[in-house]
Amino acid sequence: MNAIRLLEPSRRASADYVAKFAQVPVACVSDVMLRTEAAGPRLRPMHAGGVLCGPAFTVKTRPGDNLLIHKAIDLAQPGDVIVIDAGGELTNALMGEMMLAYCEKRGFAGVVANGAIRDSAYVKAHAFPVYAAGITHRGPYKNGPGSLNVPIAIDGMIIEPGDLVIGDEDGLVSVPFAMLETVYADASKKAATEARQLDAILSGAYGPNDRKWVDKAFAEAGYQVVTS
Numbered sequence: 001m002n003a004i005r006l007l008e009p010s011r012r013a014s015a016d017y018v019a020k021f022a023q024v025p026v027a028c029v030s031d032v033m034l035r036t037e038a039a040g041p042r043l044r045p046m047h048a049g050g051v052l053c054g055p056a057f058t059v060k061t062r063p064g065d066n067l068l069i070h071k072a073i074d075l076a077q078p079g080d081v082i083v084i085d086a087g088g089e090l091t092n093a094l095m096g097e098m099m100l101a102y103c104e105k106r107g108f109a110g111v112v113a114n115g116a117i118r119d120s121a122y123v124k125a126h127a128f129p130v131y132a133a134g135i136t137h138r139g140p141y142k143n144g145p146g147s148l149n150v151p152i153a154i155d156g157m158i159i160e161p162g163d164l165v166i167g168d169e170d171g172l173v174s175v176p177f178a179m180l181e182t183v184y185a186d187a188s189k190k191a192a193t194e195a196r197q198l199d200a201i202l203s204g205a206y207g208p209n210d211r212k213w214v215d216k217a218f219a220e221a222g223y224q225v226v227t228s
Helices: 015-021 026-032 067-075 097-105 120-124 177-203 208-221
Strands: 052-061 081-085 093-095 110-117 130-135 146-148 152-154 157-159 164-168 171-175
Touching: 015 052, 015 164, 015 177, 026 164, 026 171, 026 177, 052 067, 052 110, 052 152, 067 081, 067 097, 067 146, 081 152, 097 110, 097 120, 110 164, 157 171, 171 177
Parallel strands: 052 081, 081 110, 093 110, 110 130
Antiparallel strands: 052 146, 052 164, 152 157, 164 171
């Protein structure tokens, strides 16, 4: 008999962390995680705009098949992000208007699909967060197999059930559950520093003296500067 694993997350990023991380740009989170974590450039926002932030409810499924995705929609909790690893294959759409409307009605924080979606005009017209690797009109199969709430990897970024998934216009990043406190402290500090720097630029207070680090970097790298 073929077995499928229908597991539950053993822990979830708290609503408090969800609310706090939702205010921090993904780029700042990525920077303080040493720029090593990313779900790849193919996974782009397909929706009308807005931040995705919530604990991961992971789905591992065969490319082009959404049987396990349907089961995930039945079992996930409001606030969860359905994160689907379908191998990035784009021949068949994993989800479309009907499933995504039901996800929104169920109160999920969004959907991430390492695969294709369809009904893209509907998705583009709505704020419900949807990230996907591509678009195709060809529909999915419903045969399985697959598993729920097992660790998955998307372009090298490991996502475990309950980890915090964050997305904005720049893309996606996943923060491991055990690193939430440290990453938030560092990322929020960086975001505040960048906000002050931007204010200084716009007000004219940021001048040549603040750019000395460029020439210092040249010198530290041992470059010989040639101007003609």
